[in-house]
Amino acid sequence: MADIVSSTDRIAASITQAIVERRLMPGTRLAEQQLADIYGVSRTLVRQALNQLSRHRLVTLTPARGACVAEPSVEEARQVFELRKMLESSLLAQLCSTITPAQIRQLREHLKLEREALKRTDVPGRTRLLADFHVLLARLHGNEVLAETLADLLSRCSLIALMYQSSHSAAESQAEHEAIVNALQARDKRALMKLLDNHLGNVEANLKLEPRAPDLAAALKAA
Ligand SMILES: [Zn+2]
Known part of the structure; x- marks a missing residue:
């Protein structure tokens, strides 16, 4: 079994x-x-x-x-991002007061891996690492259920990004992760909330939230 x-x-x-x-x-x-x-x-x-x-x-x-x-709908995409904002803002608010120097070092290690994957233009690797950053934050908070839930949501976000052609670049996301860790280290809750809002908002704003319908007329005209 x-x-x-x-x-x-x-x-x-x-x-x-x-x-x-x-x-x-x-x-x-x-x-x-x-x-x-x-x-x-x-x-x-x-x-x-x-x-x-x-x-x-x-x-x-x-x-x-x-x-x-799966091909997530526009409504599902919006709801996934809404839930991520709820979960991650409360996660970061709590981490902000409990974070330890050892945990900051762990996050810095992760950021280093992200930067290296970006430099190598290792697309699958960097995509996974950029998603794992959010799961790592939940693990550091010590909530495995939250980590699993976020991992599920992040997988769905990958599908959403593919469906709706996210134009938020990996480099921008990586830079935003650096800023989030800096704010955590400084225990600057206000900056942290703004950064997270901006980070998730940027990803969502850069999705073309209209289903990718093939343009039948254009396709037939060409023939
Ligand atoms: Zn991110």
Whole structure:
């Protein structure tokens, strides 16, 4: 039983990572047999993993098409960002009074990894690290449930960024993370709240929150 659970988790984690690193596009078909071959497991395990991912809203299951990478709606995108703002502003407000020098060093280590990934133009790596920054803040606060919830929301944000073509650059996000850590170190709560608002607001504002509909007329005119 433990093996079954760990295989299901392993497949779900691998697909989630591909989504976080933006290697899997929204709407991509996830064929059970193909996944079973890739992971060298039974279709039953694959189906369990896909069920798990659909509960986290990363995969959509429909009788007609089977499993596909989810395509979050505009409304869902807005709600995900709204929830992130609620959770992360209260997280940062609390961290601001409890943060220790050792934790600041841990955050600085993480920022260094982000900068290095940016310099290498390692796109999957930097995308994952930029998301992990937010999860790390929750871990430092010592709330594992919050860390898991944020990790789920961050995965959904990756899909949202792909769906709505976020133009907020990785370099801008990275610079904003540096400023957040500086404000934490200075225990400047007011600056911190402004920075977070700006950071999440920038990402959201740079999404083109209109579904990407193919322009049929333009496509046919060209032909
Ligand atoms: Zn960020």
